[in-house]
Amino acid sequence: MKGPLEAVFFDLDGTLVDTAGDFHAILNELRHEYNLPPLPLSVVSAWVSQGSLHVIREGFRETELNDTQLESIRTDFLHRYALSLDVHACLFPGMPELLQALAEAAIPWGIITNKLSRYTFPLLASLQLSPASVICPDMVSKTKPDPEGLMRAAAEVGADPVNCLYIGDHERDIAAGHRAGMTTIAVAWGYILPGDDIDTWHADHVVCDAAELNHIIASLRTYHA
Template identity: 35%
Template sequence: MLSDKLECVLFDLDGTLVDTAPDFIYILNKLLVNHSRTAIHAEEITSRVSNGARALIEYAFEIDHKHEDFPDLLSQLLELYGDKINATESTLYPGIEDLLDTLNANKIPWGVVTNKAALYAERLLAELNILTNCAVLVCPDHVQNRKPSPEPILLACEKLECCTTRTVYIGDHLRDIVAAQESQTISIAAAYGYLGPGAQAEDWNADFIARTPSMIYKILESIQFR
Protein backbone atom coordinates (compact mmCIF):
# COMPACT_ATOMS: atom_id res chain seq x y z
CA MET A 1 0.00 0.00 0.00
CA LEU A 2 1.23 3.47 -0.85
CA SER A 3 1.86 5.87 2.01
CA ASP A 4 -0.62 8.71 2.41
CA LYS A 5 2.44 10.92 2.83
CA LEU A 6 3.43 10.41 -0.81
CA GLU A 7 2.30 13.65 -2.42
CA CYS A 8 3.40 13.25 -6.05
CA VAL A 9 5.57 11.22 -8.42
CA LEU A 10 7.57 12.88 -11.19
CA PHE A 11 9.19 11.13 -14.14
CA ASP A 12 11.84 11.91 -16.67
CA LEU A 13 10.44 11.17 -20.13
CA ASP A 14 12.88 9.46 -22.53
CA GLY A 15 14.30 6.26 -21.08
CA THR A 16 12.20 6.40 -17.91
CA LEU A 17 8.51 6.76 -18.67
CA VAL A 18 8.66 6.08 -22.40
CA ASP A 19 10.94 4.00 -24.62
CA THR A 20 11.54 6.56 -27.36
CA ALA A 21 14.62 4.88 -28.83
CA PRO A 22 12.80 3.39 -31.86
CA ASP A 23 11.88 6.87 -33.09
CA PHE A 24 15.41 8.21 -32.69
CA ILE A 25 16.95 5.17 -34.35
CA TYR A 26 14.69 5.75 -37.33
CA ILE A 27 15.18 9.51 -37.71
CA LEU A 28 18.92 9.60 -37.05
CA ASN A 29 19.65 6.86 -39.55
CA LYS A 30 17.30 8.50 -42.06
CA LEU A 31 19.25 11.73 -41.67
CA LEU A 32 22.55 9.90 -42.12
CA VAL A 33 21.32 8.21 -45.30
CA ASN A 34 20.00 11.55 -46.57
CA HIS A 35 23.56 12.84 -46.28
CA SER A 36 25.05 9.77 -47.98
CA ARG A 37 26.41 8.38 -44.72
CA THR A 38 26.21 4.86 -43.38
CA ALA A 39 23.49 4.07 -40.86
CA ILE A 40 24.73 3.18 -37.38
CA HIS A 41 23.75 0.34 -35.06
CA ALA A 42 20.59 0.74 -33.03
CA GLU A 43 22.43 0.03 -29.76
CA GLU A 44 24.79 2.96 -30.35
CA ILE A 45 21.84 5.31 -30.72
CA THR A 46 19.78 3.87 -27.87
CA SER A 47 22.55 4.37 -25.32
CA ARG A 48 22.74 8.06 -26.23
CA VAL A 49 19.06 9.01 -26.50
CA SER A 50 18.95 10.54 -23.00
CA ASN A 51 21.69 12.98 -24.00
CA GLY A 52 19.32 14.63 -26.48
CA ALA A 53 19.23 15.52 -30.16
CA ARG A 54 22.36 17.67 -30.03
CA ALA A 55 24.44 14.82 -28.67
CA LEU A 56 23.07 12.47 -31.31
CA ILE A 57 24.14 14.86 -34.08
CA GLU A 58 27.59 15.25 -32.57
CA TYR A 59 28.05 11.50 -32.30
CA ALA A 60 26.60 10.48 -35.66
CA PHE A 61 28.31 13.19 -37.72
CA GLU A 62 31.48 13.37 -35.61
CA ILE A 63 31.26 17.12 -35.14
CA ASP A 64 30.70 19.42 -32.18
CA HIS A 65 28.09 22.13 -31.72
CA LYS A 66 30.49 24.78 -33.03
CA HIS A 67 30.73 23.17 -36.47
CA GLU A 68 29.19 25.25 -39.26
CA ASP A 69 26.91 22.37 -40.31
CA PHE A 70 25.62 21.66 -36.81
CA PRO A 71 22.62 24.06 -36.71
CA ASP A 72 21.26 22.85 -40.05
CA LEU A 73 21.71 19.17 -39.17
CA LEU A 74 19.99 19.69 -35.83
CA SER A 75 17.11 21.49 -37.54
CA GLN A 76 16.73 18.63 -40.01
CA LEU A 77 16.75 16.03 -37.23
CA LEU A 78 14.10 17.88 -35.24
CA GLU A 79 11.94 18.24 -38.34
CA LEU A 80 12.17 14.49 -38.90
CA TYR A 81 11.31 13.91 -35.25
CA GLY A 82 8.29 16.17 -35.45
CA ASP A 83 7.02 14.17 -38.40
CA LYS A 84 7.81 10.85 -36.72
CA ILE A 85 5.72 11.61 -33.63
CA ASN A 86 2.63 11.43 -35.85
CA ALA A 87 3.48 7.76 -36.43
CA THR A 88 5.49 7.16 -33.29
CA GLU A 89 6.99 3.79 -32.49
CA SER A 90 7.61 4.90 -28.91
CA THR A 91 5.84 2.96 -26.17
CA LEU A 92 5.38 3.12 -22.43
CA TYR A 93 7.80 0.78 -20.73
CA PRO A 94 6.20 -2.49 -19.59
CA GLY A 95 4.60 -1.95 -16.21
CA ILE A 96 4.42 1.85 -16.50
CA GLU A 97 0.77 1.92 -17.58
CA ASP A 98 -0.21 -0.16 -14.53
CA LEU A 99 1.85 2.13 -12.30
CA LEU A 100 0.15 5.25 -13.66
CA ASP A 101 -3.26 3.61 -13.25
CA THR A 102 -2.42 2.83 -9.62
CA LEU A 103 -1.31 6.40 -8.95
CA ASN A 104 -4.49 7.71 -10.57
CA ALA A 105 -6.64 5.32 -8.53
CA ASN A 106 -4.94 6.49 -5.33
CA LYS A 107 -5.36 10.14 -6.36
CA ILE A 108 -1.61 10.69 -6.28
CA PRO A 109 -0.71 13.22 -8.97
CA TRP A 110 2.08 12.35 -11.35
CA GLY A 111 3.90 14.42 -13.90
CA VAL A 112 6.83 14.70 -16.27
CA VAL A 113 9.95 16.82 -15.90
CA THR A 114 12.01 16.55 -19.06
CA ASN A 115 14.71 18.26 -21.09
CA LYS A 116 12.64 17.62 -24.22
CA ALA A 117 11.03 20.71 -25.74
CA ALA A 118 7.35 21.17 -24.90
CA LEU A 119 6.35 21.01 -28.57
CA TYR A 120 7.52 17.40 -28.79
CA ALA A 121 6.82 16.29 -25.21
CA GLU A 122 3.16 17.34 -25.31
CA ARG A 123 2.55 15.70 -28.67
CA LEU A 124 4.25 12.48 -27.61
CA LEU A 125 2.26 12.19 -24.39
CA ALA A 126 -0.91 12.88 -26.35
CA GLU A 127 -0.06 10.19 -28.92
CA LEU A 128 0.43 7.73 -26.06
CA ASN A 129 -2.91 8.75 -24.52
CA ILE A 130 -1.45 9.82 -21.17
CA LEU A 131 -1.39 13.61 -21.49
CA THR A 132 -4.86 14.03 -19.97
CA ASN A 133 -3.89 12.40 -16.67
CA CYS A 134 -0.46 14.03 -16.53
CA ALA A 135 -0.88 16.57 -13.72
CA VAL A 136 2.15 18.65 -14.69
CA LEU A 137 4.61 18.82 -17.57
CA VAL A 138 7.77 20.89 -17.16
CA CYS A 139 10.08 21.35 -20.16
CA PRO A 140 13.05 23.65 -20.85
CA ASP A 141 10.55 26.12 -22.34
CA HIS A 142 9.16 26.72 -18.85
CA VAL A 143 12.38 27.43 -16.93
CA GLN A 144 15.63 29.34 -17.24
CA ASN A 145 17.78 26.34 -16.33
CA ARG A 146 17.18 22.76 -17.41
CA LYS A 147 18.23 19.65 -15.51
CA PRO A 148 20.63 19.04 -13.76
CA SER A 149 19.42 22.29 -12.25
CA PRO A 150 16.72 21.61 -9.62
CA GLU A 151 14.61 24.43 -11.10
CA PRO A 152 12.34 22.23 -13.28
CA ILE A 153 11.54 19.82 -10.43
CA LEU A 154 10.93 22.70 -8.02
CA LEU A 155 8.57 24.30 -10.53
CA ALA A 156 6.64 21.04 -10.90
CA CYS A 157 6.29 20.75 -7.11
CA GLU A 158 5.17 24.37 -6.91
CA LYS A 159 2.52 23.85 -9.58
CA LEU A 160 1.21 20.74 -7.81
CA GLU A 161 1.56 22.35 -4.37
CA CYS A 162 3.58 19.34 -3.23
CA CYS A 163 6.28 19.20 -0.57
CA THR A 164 9.62 18.30 -2.15
CA THR A 165 10.54 15.85 0.62
CA ARG A 166 7.32 13.95 -0.10
CA THR A 167 7.89 13.93 -3.84
CA VAL A 168 9.64 11.18 -5.79
CA TYR A 169 11.59 11.85 -8.97
CA ILE A 170 12.58 9.02 -11.32
CA GLY A 171 15.17 9.31 -14.08
CA ASP A 172 17.70 7.34 -16.12
CA HIS A 173 20.59 9.82 -16.20
CA LEU A 174 22.98 11.27 -13.65
CA ARG A 175 21.54 14.73 -14.34
CA ASP A 176 18.14 13.48 -13.14
CA ILE A 177 19.52 12.27 -9.84
CA VAL A 178 21.53 15.46 -9.31
CA ALA A 179 18.40 17.54 -9.96
CA ALA A 180 16.41 15.39 -7.53
CA GLN A 181 19.06 15.66 -4.83
CA GLU A 182 19.36 19.42 -5.18
CA SER A 183 15.59 19.84 -5.04
CA GLN A 184 15.43 17.59 -1.94
CA THR A 185 13.10 15.12 -3.60
CA ILE A 186 13.48 11.36 -3.22
CA SER A 187 15.39 9.96 -6.18
CA ILE A 188 14.96 6.68 -8.03
CA ALA A 189 17.49 5.79 -10.73
CA ALA A 190 15.83 4.05 -13.67
CA ALA A 191 18.57 1.52 -14.38
CA TYR A 192 16.47 0.00 -17.17
CA GLY A 193 16.75 3.18 -19.26
CA TYR A 194 19.38 4.76 -21.51
CA LEU A 195 22.26 5.01 -19.08
CA GLY A 196 24.87 5.74 -21.71
CA PRO A 197 28.18 4.03 -22.50
CA GLY A 198 29.96 2.98 -19.32
CA ALA A 199 27.41 4.57 -16.98
CA GLN A 200 26.43 2.72 -13.81
CA ALA A 201 23.38 3.75 -11.81
CA GLU A 202 25.16 2.62 -8.64
CA ASP A 203 27.60 5.52 -9.07
CA TRP A 204 24.90 8.20 -8.89
CA ASN A 205 24.07 8.00 -5.17
CA ALA A 206 20.35 7.79 -5.85
CA ASP A 207 18.09 6.94 -2.92
CA PHE A 208 16.83 3.87 -4.77
CA ILE A 209 17.56 1.98 -7.99
CA ALA A 210 14.82 0.43 -10.13
CA ARG A 211 16.21 -2.36 -12.31
CA THR A 212 12.87 -2.71 -14.07
CA PRO A 213 9.82 -0.43 -14.30
CA SER A 214 7.83 -2.93 -12.22
CA MET A 215 10.20 -2.29 -9.30
CA ILE A 216 9.09 1.33 -9.02
CA TYR A 217 5.81 0.52 -7.29
CA LYS A 218 7.57 -1.72 -4.76
CA ILE A 219 10.04 1.07 -4.04
CA LEU A 220 7.22 3.60 -3.59
CA GLU A 221 5.59 1.22 -1.10
CA SER A 222 8.83 0.90 0.86
CA ILE A 223 9.67 4.59 1.27
CA GLN A 224 9.61 5.89 4.83
CA PHE A 225 8.63 9.54 4.55
CA ARG A 226 9.66 12.10 7.12
Protein backbone atom coordinates (compact mmCIF):
# COMPACT_ATOMS: atom_id res chain seq x y z
CA MET A 1 0.00 0.00 0.00
CA LYS A 2 1.53 3.29 -1.14
CA GLY A 3 -0.95 5.76 0.31
CA PRO A 4 -3.99 6.04 2.59
CA LEU A 5 -6.50 3.20 2.53
CA GLU A 6 -9.05 4.10 -0.15
CA ALA A 7 -11.43 1.11 -0.23
CA VAL A 8 -12.08 -2.30 1.29
CA PHE A 9 -13.41 -5.21 -0.75
CA PHE A 10 -14.75 -8.54 0.47
CA ASP A 11 -15.50 -11.95 -0.90
CA LEU A 12 -19.11 -12.78 0.01
CA ASP A 13 -19.76 -16.39 1.07
CA GLY A 14 -17.55 -17.47 3.94
CA THR A 15 -15.95 -14.05 4.36
CA LEU A 16 -18.58 -11.37 4.90
CA VAL A 17 -21.74 -13.47 5.07
CA ASP A 18 -22.29 -16.93 6.53
CA THR A 19 -24.45 -18.60 3.88
CA ALA A 20 -23.64 -22.22 4.72
CA GLY A 21 -26.79 -22.72 6.79
CA ASP A 22 -29.07 -22.45 3.78
CA PHE A 23 -26.88 -24.73 1.65
CA HIS A 24 -26.86 -27.21 4.52
CA ALA A 25 -30.63 -27.15 5.03
CA ILE A 26 -31.47 -27.59 1.35
CA LEU A 27 -28.90 -30.34 0.81
CA ASN A 28 -30.23 -32.33 3.76
CA GLU A 29 -33.78 -31.79 2.52
CA LEU A 30 -32.78 -33.36 -0.80
CA ARG A 31 -30.86 -36.16 0.90
CA HIS A 32 -33.94 -36.98 2.96
CA GLU A 33 -35.92 -37.39 -0.25
CA TYR A 34 -33.35 -39.99 -1.33
CA ASN A 35 -33.53 -41.74 2.06
CA LEU A 36 -30.06 -40.56 3.04
CA PRO A 37 -29.13 -39.41 6.57
CA PRO A 38 -28.44 -35.73 7.25
CA LEU A 39 -24.92 -34.36 7.07
CA PRO A 40 -23.47 -32.07 9.75
CA LEU A 41 -23.14 -28.37 9.03
CA SER A 42 -19.37 -28.49 9.52
CA VAL A 43 -19.02 -30.95 6.64
CA VAL A 44 -21.25 -29.04 4.21
CA SER A 45 -19.67 -25.67 5.07
CA ALA A 46 -16.31 -26.81 3.73
CA TRP A 47 -17.89 -27.48 0.32
CA VAL A 48 -19.71 -24.17 -0.15
CA SER A 49 -16.84 -22.18 -1.66
CA GLN A 50 -16.42 -24.85 -4.35
CA GLY A 51 -19.85 -24.16 -5.85
CA SER A 52 -23.18 -25.94 -6.10
CA LEU A 53 -21.98 -28.77 -8.35
CA HIS A 54 -19.30 -29.68 -5.83
CA VAL A 55 -21.87 -29.53 -3.01
CA ILE A 56 -24.16 -31.94 -4.87
CA ARG A 57 -21.39 -34.33 -5.91
CA GLU A 58 -20.05 -34.53 -2.37
CA GLY A 59 -23.52 -34.59 -0.84
CA PHE A 60 -24.52 -37.62 -2.90
CA ARG A 61 -21.13 -39.31 -3.08
CA GLU A 62 -22.38 -42.52 -1.43
CA THR A 63 -25.00 -43.03 -4.13
CA GLU A 64 -24.65 -44.50 -7.61
CA LEU A 65 -26.34 -41.55 -9.32
CA ASN A 66 -24.89 -40.66 -12.71
CA ASP A 67 -23.90 -37.19 -13.93
CA THR A 68 -27.28 -36.54 -15.54
CA GLN A 69 -29.10 -37.39 -12.32
CA LEU A 70 -26.72 -35.27 -10.25
CA GLU A 71 -27.23 -32.32 -12.59
CA SER A 72 -30.99 -32.71 -12.18
CA ILE A 73 -30.57 -32.62 -8.41
CA ARG A 74 -28.34 -29.55 -8.75
CA THR A 75 -31.03 -27.77 -10.77
CA ASP A 76 -33.56 -28.58 -8.06
CA PHE A 77 -31.09 -27.46 -5.39
CA LEU A 78 -30.55 -24.07 -7.06
CA HIS A 79 -34.29 -23.55 -7.52
CA ARG A 80 -34.87 -24.16 -3.82
CA TYR A 81 -31.90 -22.00 -2.89
CA ALA A 82 -33.24 -19.05 -4.88
CA LEU A 83 -36.45 -19.27 -2.86
CA SER A 84 -34.79 -19.55 0.56
CA LEU A 85 -31.30 -18.07 0.32
CA ASP A 86 -31.84 -15.78 3.30
CA VAL A 87 -33.42 -18.11 5.85
CA HIS A 88 -30.22 -18.75 7.79
CA ALA A 89 -27.77 -16.34 6.11
CA CYS A 90 -26.26 -13.65 8.33
CA LEU A 91 -23.20 -11.48 8.64
CA PHE A 92 -20.33 -13.14 10.46
CA PRO A 93 -19.83 -11.96 14.06
CA GLY A 94 -18.27 -8.52 14.25
CA MET A 95 -18.96 -7.66 10.62
CA PRO A 96 -21.85 -5.23 11.28
CA GLU A 97 -19.57 -3.21 13.54
CA LEU A 98 -16.74 -3.33 11.01
CA LEU A 99 -18.98 -2.07 8.20
CA GLN A 100 -20.25 0.69 10.49
CA ALA A 101 -16.66 1.72 11.23
CA LEU A 102 -15.93 1.92 7.50
CA ALA A 103 -19.02 4.06 6.98
CA GLU A 104 -18.01 6.42 9.78
CA ALA A 105 -14.54 6.73 8.25
CA ALA A 106 -16.07 7.40 4.81
CA ILE A 107 -14.18 4.43 3.33
CA PRO A 108 -16.17 2.75 0.55
CA TRP A 109 -16.53 -1.01 0.61
CA GLY A 110 -17.60 -3.53 -1.95
CA ILE A 111 -17.99 -7.19 -2.82
CA ILE A 112 -16.34 -9.29 -5.51
CA THR A 113 -17.88 -12.74 -5.48
CA ASN A 114 -18.13 -15.89 -7.57
CA LYS A 115 -21.82 -16.06 -6.60
CA LEU A 116 -24.13 -15.30 -9.53
CA SER A 117 -25.95 -11.97 -9.45
CA ARG A 118 -29.40 -13.61 -9.36
CA TYR A 119 -28.52 -14.91 -5.90
CA THR A 120 -26.17 -12.15 -4.72
CA PHE A 121 -28.43 -9.12 -5.07
CA PRO A 122 -31.52 -10.64 -3.40
CA LEU A 123 -29.31 -11.81 -0.54
CA LEU A 124 -27.76 -8.37 -0.07
CA ALA A 125 -31.20 -6.76 -0.18
CA SER A 126 -32.49 -9.17 2.46
CA LEU A 127 -29.52 -8.38 4.71
CA GLN A 128 -30.00 -4.64 4.05
CA LEU A 129 -26.46 -4.25 2.78
CA SER A 130 -25.59 -1.48 0.32
CA PRO A 131 -22.01 -1.88 -0.93
CA ALA A 132 -20.52 0.83 -3.12
CA SER A 133 -19.66 -1.85 -5.68
CA VAL A 134 -20.80 -5.43 -6.28
CA ILE A 135 -19.12 -7.58 -8.91
CA CYS A 136 -20.52 -11.05 -9.72
CA PRO A 137 -19.11 -13.64 -12.13
CA ASP A 138 -21.80 -12.98 -14.74
CA MET A 139 -20.69 -9.33 -14.85
CA VAL A 140 -17.09 -9.98 -15.94
CA SER A 141 -15.35 -11.96 -18.66
CA LYS A 142 -12.96 -13.68 -16.23
CA THR A 143 -13.65 -14.70 -12.64
CA LYS A 144 -11.34 -15.00 -9.65
CA PRO A 145 -8.46 -15.71 -9.43
CA ASP A 146 -8.32 -13.33 -12.40
CA PRO A 147 -8.17 -9.74 -11.07
CA GLU A 148 -10.71 -8.31 -13.55
CA GLY A 149 -13.51 -8.05 -11.00
CA LEU A 150 -11.28 -6.46 -8.38
CA MET A 151 -9.95 -3.89 -10.83
CA ARG A 152 -13.47 -3.05 -11.94
CA ALA A 153 -14.66 -2.63 -8.35
CA ALA A 154 -11.78 -0.29 -7.56
CA ALA A 155 -12.58 1.77 -10.65
CA GLU A 156 -16.25 1.98 -9.68
CA VAL A 157 -15.42 3.55 -6.32
CA GLY A 158 -12.63 5.72 -7.75
CA ALA A 159 -9.85 3.99 -5.83
CA ASP A 160 -6.30 3.04 -6.79
CA PRO A 161 -6.08 -0.78 -6.43
CA VAL A 162 -2.70 -0.47 -4.72
CA ASN A 163 -4.42 1.39 -1.86
CA CYS A 164 -7.22 -1.15 -1.48
CA LEU A 165 -7.78 -4.25 0.63
CA TYR A 166 -9.23 -7.52 -0.60
CA ILE A 167 -10.44 -9.97 2.04
CA GLY A 168 -11.33 -13.59 1.32
CA ASP A 169 -11.51 -17.16 2.56
CA HIS A 170 -10.11 -19.00 -0.46
CA GLU A 171 -6.74 -19.19 -2.16
CA ARG A 172 -8.25 -17.78 -5.37
CA ASP A 173 -9.28 -14.65 -3.44
CA ILE A 174 -5.73 -14.03 -2.30
CA ALA A 175 -4.35 -14.75 -5.78
CA ALA A 176 -6.81 -12.29 -7.33
CA GLY A 177 -5.92 -9.66 -4.75
CA HIS A 178 -2.20 -10.02 -5.41
CA ARG A 179 -2.73 -9.83 -9.17
CA ALA A 180 -4.77 -6.65 -8.73
CA GLY A 181 -2.00 -5.12 -6.62
CA MET A 182 -4.18 -4.98 -3.51
CA THR A 183 -3.20 -5.79 0.06
CA THR A 184 -4.72 -9.17 0.88
CA ILE A 185 -6.23 -10.57 4.06
CA ALA A 186 -7.23 -14.23 4.50
CA VAL A 187 -9.93 -15.01 7.05
CA ALA A 188 -9.55 -18.21 9.03
CA TRP A 189 -13.28 -18.45 9.81
CA GLY A 190 -14.24 -19.13 6.19
CA TYR A 191 -15.26 -22.21 4.24
CA ILE A 192 -11.83 -23.77 4.07
CA LEU A 193 -11.44 -27.33 2.81
CA PRO A 194 -9.99 -29.91 5.21
CA GLY A 195 -6.26 -30.13 4.68
CA ASP A 196 -6.07 -26.71 3.04
CA ASP A 197 -3.27 -24.71 4.69
CA ILE A 198 -4.19 -21.03 4.75
CA ASP A 199 -0.56 -20.07 5.37
CA THR A 200 0.41 -21.37 1.92
CA TRP A 201 -1.83 -18.78 0.25
CA HIS A 202 0.74 -16.06 1.05
CA ALA A 203 -1.81 -13.47 2.10
CA ASP A 204 -0.37 -10.25 3.50
CA HIS A 205 -2.34 -10.89 6.69
CA VAL A 206 -4.29 -13.79 8.20
CA VAL A 207 -7.01 -13.03 10.75
CA CYS A 208 -9.05 -15.23 13.06
CA ASP A 209 -11.89 -12.85 13.90
CA ALA A 210 -13.47 -9.55 12.90
CA ALA A 211 -11.83 -7.68 15.79
CA GLU A 212 -8.40 -8.59 14.44
CA LEU A 213 -9.51 -7.59 10.95
CA ASN A 214 -10.82 -4.25 12.20
CA HIS A 215 -7.51 -3.62 13.96
CA ILE A 216 -5.56 -4.16 10.73
CA ILE A 217 -7.91 -1.90 8.78
CA ALA A 218 -7.60 0.81 11.42
CA SER A 219 -3.80 0.56 11.35
CA LEU A 220 -3.74 0.88 7.56
CA ARG A 221 -6.02 3.93 7.76
CA THR A 222 -3.62 5.73 10.09
CA TYR A 223 -0.28 4.40 8.77
CA HIS A 224 -0.07 7.01 6.01
CA ALA A 225 -1.99 9.74 7.82
